[in-house]
Amino acid sequence: MKILLVCAAGMSTSLLVTKMKEHAANLGKEVEIIALPISECSTVADEVDVVLLGPQVRYQKPQVDTIINGRVPVEVIDMRDYGTMNGEAVLNRAMALHGE
Template identity: 75%
Template sequence: MKKILLVCAAGMSTSLLVNKMKDAANKRGEEIDIFALPISESSSVIDEVDVVLLGPQVRFQKAQVDSMVKGRVPVEVIEMRAYGTMDGEKVLNRAFELIGE
């Protein structure tokens, strides 16, 4: 099962996006684990995920996340418009592109 980690600040808006992404995955029949954590808790699961997406509000922490994954998985900041409109399908599609599926 693929795992997508969304890195956020406090988690409120990112939790909404996680739910939208899960809805989009369910509509496709995809079995995928999608969850959000603040940067301070990300290191505990970073070795178990297939892609890391950062909320735009924590884009300044991308270098820190890059150093945690050490090139093992893709790390990208979620496009601002997709995040702002909570477009779970678009963000999920991008995650799959990054994973290579």
């Protein structure tokens, strides 16, 4: 499974990626997680299985929806999970959106 996290600058998102990867390893799941700003998400739009937006860029969801064009699920990360860097909850949600 390949997950795209859409963020502003990527500082806090990189920490979330690390925590999500740790949880995936604990589950024995192979996941690839990419964190990119909105300006670059179209470069990988055809390669990802789930798109999650950081709460700070939730206003850009319509733009991401247009880029993804209904191909995969697009959702804003829960603000509490993002704020607490709860990689387990965020990864579990991504897997649920992907049907796992």
